[in-house]
Amino acid sequence: MSLRREDIVRTRLEHLLETLRDSESPTIGGVSRLARVDALACIEAAYVSRLLDFEARDLKNAGLGFYTIGSAGHEGNAVLGHLLRTDDPSLLHYRSGALVMARLAKLPGETPIYDTLLSFLASREDPVSGGRHKVWGSLRAWIPPQTSTIASQLPKAVGMAFALERERRLRTAPTDAPRVRADSIVCVSFGDASCNHASAQTAFNAAAWATLQRLPVPVLFVCEDNGIGISVHTPDGWIRSQFAARRGIDYFEADGGDLEEAYTTAERAIEHCRRTRRPTFLRLRVVRLLGHAGSDVESLYHSEAQIEAAESRDPLLRMSRDLVDRGLATGVELHALWHETKARIGRVRDIAVQTPRLESTAEVARDLLPPDASRVQDALLASKTSDSRVQRWGGHDKLPESDRPRHMAMQLSRALVDLMHVHPEILVFGEDVAKKGGVYHVTTGLYEKYGVGRVFNTLLDETMILGTAIGAAQLGFLPMPEIQYLAYLHNAEDQLRGEACSQRFFSDGQWDNPMVVRIAGLAYQKGFGGHFHNDNSIGVLRDIPGIVLAVPSRGDDAVRMLRACVAAAKFERRVCVFLEPIALYMTKDLYDKGDAAWSFAYPPPGDVGDDDVVFGTPRTYDADSRTPGGAELPKILCVTYGNGVPMSLRARREVAADVTVVDLRWLAPLPIDAVLRSARRMDALLVVDECRRTGGGVAEAILAAVAEDPESRHLKARRVVAEDSYVPLGPADRWVLPQEEEIVEALESLTSDLSNSEPKRVRRR
Secondary structure (H helix, E strand, O other), X not given: OOOOHHHHHHHHHHHHHHHHHHOOXXXXXXXXXXXXXXXXXXXXXXXXXXXXHHHHHHHHHOOOOOOOOOOOOOHHHHHHHHHOOOOXXXXXXXXXXXXXXXXXXXXXXXXXXXXXXXXXXXXXXOOOOOOOXXXXXXXXXXXXXXXXXXXXXXXXXXXXXXXXXXXXXXXXXXXXXXXXXXXXXXXXXXXXXXXXXXXXXXXXXXXXXXXXXXXXXOEEEEEEEOOEEOOEEOOOOHHHHHHOOOOOOEXXXXXXXXXXXXXXXXXXXXXXXXXXXXXXXXXXXXXXXXXXXXXXXXXXXXXXXXXXXXXXXXXXXXXHHHHHHOOOOOHHHHHHHHHHHHHHHHHHHHHHOOOOEOOOXXXXXXXXXXXXXXXXXXXXXXXXXXXXHHHHHOOHHHOHHHOXXXXXXXXXXXXXHHHHHHOOOEEEEEOOOOOOOOOOOOOOOHHHHXXXXXXXXXXXXXXXXXXXXXXXXXXXOEXXXXXXXXXXXXXXXXXXXXXXXXXXXXXXXXXXXXXXXXXXXXXXXXXXXXXXXXXXOOHHHHOOOOOEEEOOOOHHHHHHHXXXXXXXXXXXXXXXXXXXXXHHOOOOOOOOOOOOOOOEOOOOXXXXXXXXXXXXXXXXXXXXXXXXXXXXXOEEEEEEXXXXXXXXXXXXXXXXXXXXXXXXXXXXXXXXXXXXXXXXXXXXXXXXXEEEOOOOOOHHHHHHHHHHXXXXXXXXXXXXXXXXXXXXXXXXXXXOOOOHHHHHHHHHHHHHHHOOOOOOOOOOO
């Protein structure tokens, strides 16, 4: 059996078009519910899409192209591209070629054929991704590029639909955000196999959950049901059985191979969704042609008879015949349209293949560079106390900076009040954040001050919390979602990795998802512990390209750093994660009970402290004058963060060494240059990392950087880290988490080594 099935499919279609051309066609203007102009627009988009699929295979076979997942058999989705408005945000499946062609045809000046060919070629001039990947996208046409079609776009589509109503009511979106209208809807397309994915199920569940509460969620779920996921068949009737009678989601179905039926049903589904503002499910029955992709050998799992049966259902065969039979086009017209389009694509291809590809790391990664710290700093310095702020707090004497020093949780709560006052586009949401004020009361009072439109509870679903953040961000909001515990992030982390942080990369910087995700995390929490409330692995976050990860250790830093994250999100359009150490929320003392040495005054807006730059820089605690020993002491740099900071400050008092403690504060990107500048003046280095020994924290990265730095290689180095274990409940946590006595022992060992005396044996806990 031929492996080049595209030749067979192409020949069969062209033979039909020749037959239609040579036969006597009915008079134009036959009986049809579909207007001729609409029919021709849809069939042209379908022809373009199919010819581009063929071209992708030809380019790959010639060694010029890099992408062959096509839309062949799914061309019925052209009706959606024609019917949806270009201000209806559309998050699309990779088999959406005809939809995109029809949609872009409505916008003068667009060049979808050229743009698609550039994407096949991974050309630097591809206007969608800049040559980074083949993705459908358009800023003008409200098509945010999708990086995955295994359902990860569904949660953010539901989140965007949910945020549409808030955008209409609050009207806080900046003018440079793509605009939507009051009756816009969100379209999201996907395959039948994707319906089984957890990310899809969470989106369907959230949409129905909102409907039950009469919350508007105008999302059009478009399932392009071809009956197979690569080689795994979807049971007959599965999609209808799951969605036709699903409460809270309204169901429509059409044959995607029947242009008139697909058009009229899609028209009704779109009108229903737009009018009722309810989640609407449209199942389009389609067929997959040419396998999953060019590399897919379909004969390994389908017989020749099965493949030929699918090809006989080619929608372009049926659509072409029907248009002629119904008097919507002549055979001559369709034959000419196909061959003229084919010739045009050939001409455009000859130009596209001459364009350059990405040629450097800088070109590939330019949209993943750290935010501009100077812009963030300027935004922080520009923020001042205003009369409206004074009124918000109830008078000058009620301003938080007028109060005595307080612990981190209270200062963060106050910072959120200030930030929401200054930035009306901020939305705070998550489980228990509204009336309850969060598990640790950090969001206390926000609901009463700013109302349910801006502060609201979500269902218990971290994937949807983050999906809502992405959707709201793309409408112009600045979301501040809360994930209750770091351990709860892991089942939803792909919304950050695969969607939020990748958006700039895969859209050549045109689309972004600015947000600040607040997460309570790290360990040492007493009385309410165990792994699920003491998760000490940040590797999953540090591994995400382009993310900003901030970890404060004290109240005043927490306020300034949260402001910096908001500024980075708003002005540098970045995804920031603000990890709040639970065990330090209520910590007031440092050395002795009642000393209040870990309580700090609230920094008013515009106060960036003693640092030249808040964003991306560590805090340094110079050597303690109360260190025991003489004047000539070994110089040790202790690098740490979070809970490790107060532990290290206490530990250094116990050793005869000149110990400088550096609080990293920012863990992604790591302030490596600042660490190396300090390290070069030292005799030894100790990294205190409360996260796991292997891949869980930052110790490995810091020690590797020191080893690679010619001016720091002289340093004797140690690390105190957590074990590769989950955190147990109760006092057993000391056997896997760094303890102060271990920090003391490590410092003593380094001091002994530097003094050329017999080093002490570091005892395991």
